[in-house]
Amino acid sequence: MSKRAIQFQLGIGACLGCLFLILYAIPHWISSPSNIRNIVLSPRFWPSIVAGLTGLVGLGLLVVSRSTPHESGLANTPIDAPRAGLIRLAGLAGLMVATFWLLPRLGMVWVSIPAFLALAFLARTRHPKTALVCAVAVPMLLYGFFAHVAGIAIPQGDYVRLP
Amino acid sequence: MSLIDNVMAGFALVGNVDAFLALAIGIVIGVIGGAIPGISATMAVALALPFTFPMQPVNGILLLLGVYKGGIFGGSIPAILIKTPGTPASSATILDGHPMAERGEAGRALGMALWASCTADVISNLSLILLAGWLASFALSFGPPEFFALILFSLTIIAGVSGESLLRGALSALLGLLLATIGLDLVYGTNRFTFGNPNLMGGLNFIAVLIGLFAIPEIINTVWNPTGHVGKVRTLGSKWVTFADYRRCFRSILRGSFIGVFLGSIPGIGAAPAAFLSYSEARRTSPNKANFGKGEIEGVAASEAGNNGVAGATLIPLLALGVPGDVITAIIIGAFMVHGLQPGPMMFVMNVDIIYGLFIGLILSSGLLFIVGSLAIRGFKPVADIPKRILMPIVLVLCIYGVFAVNNNIFDVGVMFVMGWVGFLMSRYHIPAAPFLIAFILGPLLEDNFRQSMLMSGGTPDILLRGPITWFFWGLTLITIIAITRGTLDKAREKD
Numbered sequence: 341m342s343k344r345a346i347q348f349q350l351g352i353g354a355c356l357g358c359l360f361l362i363l364y365a366i367p368h369w370i371s372s373p374s375n376i377r378n379i380v381l382s383p384r385f386w387p388s389i390v391a392g393l394t395g396l397v398g399l400g401l402l403v404v405s406r407s408t409p410h411e412s413g414l415a416n417t418p419i420d421a422p423r424a425g426l427i428r429l430a431g432l433a434g435l436m437v438a439t440f441w442l443l444p445r446l447g448m449v450w451v452s453i454p455a456f457l458a459l460a461f462l463a464r465t466r467h468p469k470t471a472l473v474c475a476v477a478v479p480m481l482l483y484g485f486f487a488h489v490a491g492i493a494i495p496q497g498d499y500v501r502l503p
Numbered sequence: 504m505s506l507i508d509n510v511m512a513g514f515a516l517v518g519n520v521d522a523f524l525a526l527a528i529g530i531v532i533g534v535i536g537g538a539i540p541g542i543s544a545t546m547a548v549a550l551a552l553p554f555t556f557p558m559q560p561v562n563g564i565l566l567l568l569g570v571y572k573g574g575i576f577g578g579s580i581p582a583i584l585i586k587t588p589g590t591p592a593s594s595a596t597i598l599d600g601h602p603m604a605e606r607g608e609a610g611r612a613l614g615m616a617l618w619a620s621c622t623a624d625v626i627s628n629l630s631l632i633l634l635a636g637w638l639a640s641f642a643l644s645f646g647p648p649e650f651f652a653l654i655l656f657s658l659t660i661i662a663g664v665s666g667e668s669l670l671r672g673a674l675s676a677l678l679g680l681l682l683a684t685i686g687l688d689l690v691y692g693t694n695r696f697t698f699g700n701p702n703l704m705g706g707l708n709f710i711a712v713l714i715g716l717f718a719i720p721e722i723i724n725t726v727w728n729p730t731g732h733v734g735k736v737r738t739l740g741s742k743w744v745t746f747a748d749y750r751r752c753f754r755s756i757l758r759g760s761f762i763g764v765f766l767g768s769i770p771g772i773g774a775a776p777a778a779f780l781s782y783s784e785a786r787r788t789s790p791n792k793a794n795f796g797k798g799e800i801e802g803v804a805a806s807e808a809g810n811n812g813v814a815g816a817t818l819i820p821l822l823a824l825g826v827p828g829d830v831i832t833a834i835i836i837g838a839f840m841v842h843g844l845q846p847g848p849m850m851f852v853m854n855v856d857i858i859y860g861l862f863i864g865l866i867l868s869s870g871l872l873f874i875v876g877s878l879a880i881r882g883f884k885p886v887a888d889i890p891k892r893i894l895m896p897i898v899l900v901l902c903i904y905g906v907f908a909v910n911n912n913i914f915d916v917g918v919m920f921v922m923g924w925v926g927f928l929m930s931r932y933h934i935p936a937a938p939f940l941i942a943f944i945l946g947p948l949l950e951d952n953f954r955q956s957m958l959m960s961g962g963t964p965d966i967l968l969r970g971p972i973t974w975f976f977w978g979l980t981l982i983t984i985i986a987i988t989r990g991t992l993d994k995a996r997e998k999d
Contacts, residue, residue, distance in 0.1 A: 346932055347668075354674055361681075371693040378962035383688035383695055386950045387681065394677045400670045416931060419728045432726045436920040439903070443913050452903060456896040459722070464729040465892040478897050482904045492908045 341416065347405035354398025361391035428462050435459065447497025452479035513859025516561050517867075525562040526864055529569020530871050534879045536570065537577025539905065543590045543710065544574025548834050552841075560842035561857050565864040567835050572624060572814050572868050574831075575774060576876055579616040579807055580883050584609055585898055587718035591709065592774035592810035594940055595782045597717060599795065599802030606798060610880065614744030615800050616807045617876040619756045623808040624869040626760040627767065627815030632862050634768075634819065645769060647955035648966050652976035653769070654949045657776050659983040661938040669991055672938045675929065679942030682707060683950075690954055702914040710909045711918040712943060714902050716936050719923020724930070725895045744800075752804035755785035759805045763812015768819045774810040779941050781809025787986075815865060821846050822858060 341349075366387050376382045419425050435458050442451045456475035465471050483502060486492045496502060516522070529551065536547025551570045555563030578590030583600035596616060603612040645653070661676045685696045686706030697703040749756075759781030766777040785805030786795040795802050821832045825847030839846050844854060851858055889897070906919045926936055953967075960966035967973060 343933075350671065350674065350932055350934070365696070369698070370688075370695045373691050373693065376691075378957065380957050380962060381690060381954060383691055383693050386953075387684050387695065390677055390680045390684070394674070394681070397670055397673045397677060401674070404668075404670060420730075425727045428726045428729075429723065432723060433924070436923075440913070440917045440920060443903075443907075443916065448904065448907065452900045455903075456900055459726070459896040459899055460892060462726045462729075463892040463895055465890070467890055467893055470890075470893055471896065474893060474897060478900050479904075482900065486904055486908055490908065493911060494904070494907070495913065 344405055344408040347401050347408055351398045351401030351403075351405055354394050354401060356398075358391050358395030358398060361394070362388065366391065431462050432459070435462070444495055445497055446499065447501070448495045449479045449483045449502060450497060450500060452482075509855050509859045510863075512856035513861075513863050516856050516860035517565070517864050521559065522562050522565055522860075522864060523867070525558065525566040526569045526868055527871050527875070529566035529571075530573035530868065530875045531569075532566075533570035533573020533575075534577035534580075534875055535573075537574035537590050537593075538580040538879065538883060539901065543909075544571055544578065544592070545590075545831050545834070547574045548831050552834060552838055555838055556841060560839075560844060561860045561864070563842060564835065564838055564857075564861060565868075567838050568818075568861070568865065569868055569871070571831050571835070572811075572872055573875065575810055575814050576617065576620040576807075576872060577879065578810075579620070579803075580613065580879065583612045583616065583803070584883065585718075585894060586721050587714065587898060587902070590774075591713055591940075591944070592778055592813070593806075594713065594717065594775055594937065595778035595806035595809070596803055598782065598806070598937060599797070599799045600806075602796070602798030603800065603803065608798070611744050611748070611800065612798075612803050613880045615748060615752065615803050617873065617880065618744060618749050619752065619759070619804040619807040620811040620876065621869050621873045622756050623760040623763055623811035624814060624872060625866075626757070627764055627812045628862075628865040628869060629815075630764040630768075631815040631818050631822075631865065634764075644972065647952040647959065648969050649972045649976070651949065651952040651956055651967060652973040652980070654945050654952060656976045656980045656983070657780060657945055658942065658949070659980055659987070661941055668933070669987070671932075671934045675934045675936065676938040676942035679939035680946040680949075682712070683943050683946030689947075689951055690958070702912065706947070707918055707922075708906070708910060708912070708915045709943070711906045711915040712922050713940065714906055715919040715922025716926040716929075716940060718898055718902050719919060720926035720930050720936075722895045722899055723923060723927040725891060727927075729892060748800055749804075752801045755781070755789070755801050755805040756808040758784055758788075759808030760812040763809045763814075764816040767813035767816025773944070774813040775944055776941065777813045778806040778809040779937065781812075782806040818861075818865075822850065822861075823847070825850075 366384050370384050370387060372383050379385060435455060439451055439455045453475050456478065457471060460468070460471035460475070483494055487494045487502075532551055533544060533547055537544050548567055548570045551567060555566055558566065574590060575592050578588055578593035579596045579600065582588040582593040582596040583604050586597055586601040588594045588597060600612045600616065603609065658676070661672055683706070685703055687693070687697070687704050688695055694704070759777075762781045762784065763774070763777040766780065767774070782795075782802055782805045785801055786792055789795065789799070789801055791799055791801060817832045818835075821836060825836070825845065836846060844850065844857065902919060903916055906915050907913060909915060929936060929939070956966050957964075968977065
């Protein structure tokens with residue numbers, strides 16, 4: 341993606357975001373008492389100002405994108421296999437969702453170990469044995485510190501509980 | 504009692520091994536706590552508090568002050584090495600510290616962070632001792648309109664951390680301001696973007712947003728391009744900070760220290776805005792302006808001086824007025840109370856020996872911080888040598904534990920993951936993260952003070968210009984905006 345395209349997409353996104361906020365999100369997702377004497381005291385006032393400014397910045401970005409030359413070059417360094425990269429990113433998103441969902445069910449230690457290994461695999465580590473050792477040692481050490489030194493109730497899950 | 508008598512009484516209290524050890528142990532705990540992302544100086548102080556109960560009051564308070572000061576410096580270690588600020592105050596250190604680490608100058612960056620921290624610490628402590636009464640009375644005259652004007656001026660620092668595009672920086676800041684509105688409305692108690700979820704009623708957890716925005720995108724980037732770092736050096740390197748570096752950055756360190764002292768003496772501002780403001784000022788005035796954000800050592804010096812300058816100054820309102828300057832000093836005020844002490848003007852009469860004992864301890868703490876910090880830099884060397892594709896899973900697990908530990912809330916882990924993706928997208932679209940963070944910190948303060956001012960005046964905006972303090976900050980804001988506009992126009996003209 342070129343720098344010009346980035347400016348243009350951001351400008352369009354900011355303008356659409358502004359419209360969405362003013363026309364839908366602020367009226368529907370912010371409750372405001374009906375008897376407010378002064379508009380500046382309304383809970384909707386500040387988000388509306390922010391939304392309006394977002395629209396202005398969006399317009400500014402659109403104007404700037406028009407003056408950016410077409411041949412402004414690539415904004416990001418391309419990677420070798422973008423398709424494989426996207427698959428890995430999808431895998432990471434899945435890993436995060438699974439980690440979040442499993443944390444209260446299996447416990448932080450038992451989720452962190454496979455999460456560590458899965459991330460090392462996704463990052464194509466060249467040190468699988470070290471990764472395996474760290475995957476077990478790091479969550480255990482952190483559990484020991486947080487649970488026994490800091491006195492924080494680390495989630496233990498429903499199945500295997502640690503001392 | 505005369506000044507000499509007071510100093511001698513203070514010496515009698517802290518001139519022993521116990522007090523010295525308490526301070527040293529506090530600094531060690533603070534540096535370690537600050538260096539572990541998610542623990543933060545605040546959490547380290549809170550964790551250490553119960554251990555001070557059986558100690559002598561002055562020793563216990565010195566231990567906590569040691570944790571505080573050590574924590575603020577310690578936060579810079581992971582900020583530089585793994586781009587994960589150990590404390591929010593170290594966020595600005597990432598901007599130049601991490602690029603230096605990426606090109607194999609982590610040791611130099613950490614060394615400068617330590618030197619700047621210790622210098623700022625000395626200045627901050629001296630300011631506390633010399634200016635406690637005067638600065639505290641000045642800060643006491645701040646009401647909501649003055650705070651509004653001050654915070655509005657602080658928001659102009661966004662221009663300094665926006666990188667190549669002011670508009671993208673502004674967009675980032677607006678996103679931060681918008682996300683800061685999530686939660687219950689402070690005046691009416693109504694819901695704003697909470698979707699009925701009780702976890703959102705208190706707003707988004709700052710640490711979750713901070714770690715999500717800075718650490719998780721690094722992990723996502725590693726997964727997106729696992730070999731992207733190959734060939735890039737990320738070790739402490741053989742290059743260490745020199746006296747010439749220190750001399751070159753001295754003006755920025757001095758300026759940052761005083762910015763820290765000034766902002767620290769005003770309750771509620773905190774170390775992170777001080778670090779960003781100091782960084783922004785250093786960038787504005789530096790002859791190496793173009794290198795800022797790409798690994799300029801002066802940037803590291805300025806941000807570390809800014810955040811450490813706050814550490815002693817936050818004690819000014821605490822000791823002189825009994826008003827905590829930030830969250831950490833609020834915890835420390837609890838320690839005073841546990842030991843039967845009431846900080847405030849009367850303490851200067853009733854417990855003047857403790858006051859002077861603390862002053863002496865604080866002066867000692869700067870030297871101890873230098874020793875402990877130098878050892879910590881070498882101690883954390885292995886972190887720099889860990890292969891990136893092993894380090895990133897470690898960072899992920901550390902972030903999960905750290906973010907959970909702040910509020911004992913798994914929801915915060917989810918917030919961190921979501922913010923990680925937001926941060927990744929922002930980096931792909933070249934939207935800088937620092938303006939987002941500054942706006943996220945300052946946004947609620949700005950809105951609350953604005954609405955409080957309006958409540959006070961019955962909706963009349965005249966109150967926002969009610970006195971010399973507000974005029975001063977409005978004037979500064981205006982001058983800064985003019986300077987930014989001129990700078991942007993000049994840059995555009997140069998391109999043409």
